[in-house]
Amino acid sequence: MSIEIKISPNEGLYLKEPQDSKLGINIIKYSILMIDEYGFESFTFKKLAKEINSTEASIYRYFENKHLLLLFLVNWYWEWVSYLIEINTRNINDPRNKLRIIIHSFVSASKDNPGIVYVNESKLHNIVISEGMKAYHTKEVDKENSKGFFKSYKDLARSVSDVISEINPNFKYPFTLATNLFEMSNNQIFFAKHLPRLTDISGDTGEVNEVEEMLNYFVEKLLE
Amino acid sequence: MSIEIKISPNEGLYLKEPQDSKLGINIIKYSILMIDEYGFESFTFKKLAKEINSTEASIYRYFENKHLLLLFLVNWYWEWVSYLIEINTRNINDPRNKLRIIIHSFVSASKDNPGIVYVNESKLHNIVISEGMKAYHTKEVDKENSKGFFKSYKDLARSVSDVISEINPNFKYPFTLATNLFEMSNNQIFFAKHLPRLTDISGDTGEVNEVEEMLNYFVEKLLE
DNA sequence: TTTTAAATAATAGTATTACTATCACATAAA
DNA sequence: TTTATGTGATAGTAATACTATTATTTAAAA
Structure with missing residues (x-):
């Protein structure tokens, strides 16, 4: 027996639920691998199609374009x-x-979790670190926001901010702190890997543990 | 009499110093206006050329591609x-x-500064907020970093981190705090404008002042 | 088991993007 | 006044980001 979890982002993000078919699952699985390996800008539906022995047109039946696919993954x-x-x-x-x-959950998420077979969580985490912000830094952000495409992130921010407010009800910036924990974590991991002069995280002991320690330190100081 | 300031990013970023010619200055001036208005992805050299009554080929004599132009602006x-x-x-x-x-200098930079005629600092600040991170979130970041393309940011981070260390020599994360002040500021301003559920900054009183107050509060708490 | 519907593959085609190359002309420094 | 140098005009190419059409396979319903 195994327990199945299905994670379901907003329906408007795709034209056809990719998690319900072989091809759709391949799109998810291999887009994660390819975006991680080649980067979002040089990733194309044509290359993905070739990789999974399908066609561009077939992929377009699932996702309107690669931006919405990224948003789906994020x-x-x-x-x-x-x-x-x-x-x-x-x-x-x-x-x-x-x-x-x-x-601990979001910093080490990719490290110590089983998850779902067709999603390589570790590589997906890398994508979120390297490309994630491109999912909302676009001119269409307002339109997409009104369609609920960012609800997952907002719900997450809200639940973390609730905990923050529970710790210190007088703290004026619970949402800012919540989102900043995510953004800062991703940023500092990215800097440790690529622009080490911009961070104190060394990456030697495994940047993830260092970042976790640092976030805890920040939180403690800010909420005491 | 007027005092002239010339700001000179790394030479490797361009093929020909744009600040030394009419066309080059137009490229800078109108790329800022157009990226701000239409966003980076839909900005092209062809459209820019049309806007300034020049040609694509001429622009390519100054910048290898639009990514390097963005990096130059940032x-x-x-x-x-x-x-x-x-x-x-x-x-x-x-x-x-x-x-x-x-x-105050970097949050309100665009508000109360004269600056250089062909650069609309306020719109450039908007670009940094909305598109800035795309300048370093690419697969080429390591190669570009080795060419010194991020030196300006690193020097800035270092000088801010020096001040942080002066305030509290025992604080373990001066670089992280320095870069996080920039990133957080940009992020929270962006969220206030487009994804207000992700921030406590309201944007009502002018998000810039709120952000400044918030950053000062964070710094105080962290360095006390 | 056959009919029918749905999903996918194969192929083709278009507009736009991101360039490169060539040549002619204007301007300004030697 | 020669000679660089910068710019414009034009053309062309490969890749990208799609859309459309038809054929074929697979799966569900009768």
């Missing part, structure tokens, strides 16, 4: 992190403890 | 912020005071 990641946070903090009452677990 | 911005910080903190000795001025 949403999938946010949903997955939300799921991890939920199960990891279940039955934990102390909010400080909760926030520590939250931080 | 570098220009960093150099400009560095310059502002330098003149604004001159003769200030107290490092806490210095850091406040630094924060």
Whole structure:
């Protein structure tokens, strides 16, 4: 017996649910591998089609364009992190403890989790670090936001901000701190890998542990 | 009499110094206006050429491609912020005071500064907020970093981190805090404008002042 | 088991993007 | 006044980002 989890981002992101067919699952699986390997700009539906022995036109039946595919993947990641946070903090009452677990959940998410067969969570995390912000830094952000394409991230931010407010109800910036934990974590991991002069994270001991420690330190200082 | 400032990003970013000719200056001026208005992805050299009554081929004599043009603009911005910080903190000795001025300098940079005629600093700031991270979130970041294309940002981060270390020599993350001040500022301004559920910045009183206050609050808490 | 519907593959085609190359002309420095 | 140098005009190419059409396979319904 195995328990199946299905993570379902907003329906408007795709033309046809990719997680329900062989081809759709291949699109998800190999787009993650290819975006991670070659980067988002040089990733194309044509190359993906070739990789999975399909055609461009077939992929276009699932996703309108590669931007929406990226947004789908990033949403999938946010949903997955939300799921991890939920199960990891279940039955934990102390909010400080909760926030520590939250931080561990998203920083180490890719390291110590089984997950879903067709999603390489570790590579998806790399994509979120390297390309994630491109999912919302576009001229269409307002239109897409009104369609609910960022709901997953907003829900996640809200649940983290609730914990922050529980720790210190007088703290004026719970949402900012919540989103900044995510953005800062991704940024500093990226810097440690590519622009080390911009960070104190060395990457030697495994940047992930260092980042986790750092985020906990920041949180402690800010909420004391 | 007027004093002329010339801001000069790394030479490798362009094929021919754009600030030395009419056409080059037009490229800078109108690329800022057009990227701000239409966004980076739908900005092309062809459209720019049309706008300034020149040709694609002529623009390519200045910049290899639009990515390097963006990197040039972002570098220009960093150099400009560095310059502002330098003149604004001159003769200030107290490092806490210095850091406040630094924060004011880059958050309000575009608001209260004369600057250089062919650069609309306010719109350039918008570009840095909306598109800036695309300048380094690419697969070529390591190669470009080795050519010194990010030196301006690194120097800026170093000078801010020095002030942070002066305030509290025991603080373990001066570089991380320095870069996070920039990234967080840009991010939260972007969120306030487009994804308000992700931030506590309202944008009502002018998000810039709110952000400045918030950054000062964070710094105070973290360095006390 | 056959009919029918749905999904995919194969192929072709278009507009735009991201360039490169060549040549002619204007302008300005030697 | 020669000679660079910069710019414009024009053309062309390969790749990208799609759309459309038809044929074929696969799966569900009768």
